[in-house]
Amino acid sequence: MAFIWENFVFAILGFLILYVLLQKYAFKPLLEVMEKRRLLVKQQMDDAATSRTQAQAYVEEQKEALSTARKEAYDIIEQAKQTSVRQADEIIDKAKQETVRLKDEAARDIENEKNKAVDELRQEVGSLSVAIASKLLKKQVDEKDQAQLVDEYLNEVGGKQ
Template identity: 60%
Template sequence: MEIVWENTVIAIIAIGILYFLLNKYAFGPLFSVMEKRQELVQSQLNEAAQTREQAAVFIEEQKAALQEARKEAYEIIEQSKQTSSKQAAELLDHAKDEATRLKDEAVRDIQSEKNKAVEQLRSEVGAVSVKIASKLIEKEVSEDKVQGELVDQYLKEVGGRS
C-alpha cells in the first residue's frame, strides 16, 4: 500500500478546517453549556450544604427549645406542688384553729351553764331551807324523830322537783 501524500495533506487540512469550525461553532457553546451546568450543579451542592447546616442549626435550636420547655414545665409542676402543699397546710392550720376556737367556746358555754345551774341550785336550796325552817318553826316539834321525818319529807319534795 502506497501512501498518497496529497490525500494525507488534504485529510489533515480537512481535519484542521473541521476542528476550526467545530471549535468556533460547536465546542464553544457546548463547553459553555457544560460550564453553566457545572456551575449550576456546584451551586446546588453549595445550597444543599448550607441547607444541611441550617437544618443542623435548626435541629439544635429545637432541641434547646424543647429542653427549655421541659425545664419550664418541671418548674411549673414543682411550683404547683409547693403551692398545693402550702395551701393544704394553711387549710389544716385554719381547721385546727377553728376546732380549737369551737372547743374553747364550748368549754366556756359549758362552764357558764354549769355556773348558772349551780347558782339556780343554790337559790332553790336556799328557798327549800327557808321553807323547812319555817315549817319547823310552825310545827314546833320537840321530838327528834318527828323533826328528822319532817326534814326527810321536805328533802323528798325537793328531790321530786328536780
C-alpha cells in the same frame, strides 16, 4: 499500496480546518454549556449544604425549645404541687384553729351552764332551807329576814366550795 504525500497533506489540512470549525462552532458552545452546568450543579450543592446547615440549626433550635418547654412544664407542675401542699397545710391549720375555738367555746358554755346550775341550786337550797327553818321555828319569816338568812346560808355554802 503506495504512500501519497499530497493525499496526506490534504487530509491533514482538512482535519485542521474541521478542527478549527468544530472548535469555533461546536466545542466552544459545548464547553460553555458544560461550564454553566458545572456552575449550576456547584450552586445547587452549595444551596443544599446551606439548607442542610439551616435545617440542622432549626432542629437544634427546636430541640432547645422543646427542652425549655419541658423544663417550664416541670416547673409549673412543681409549683402546683407546692401550692397544693401549702393550701392543704393552710386548710389543716384553719381546721385546727376552728377546733380549738369550738373547744374553748364549749368549755366556756359548760362553765357558764355549771355556774348557772350552781346559782339555781343555791337559790333553791336557800329557799328550801328558809322554808325548813320557818317550819322548824314555827314562825313566819318576813322577806327581809328571809333574804338575810339566804345570804348567810349562801355565804356558808360558798365558803365550803
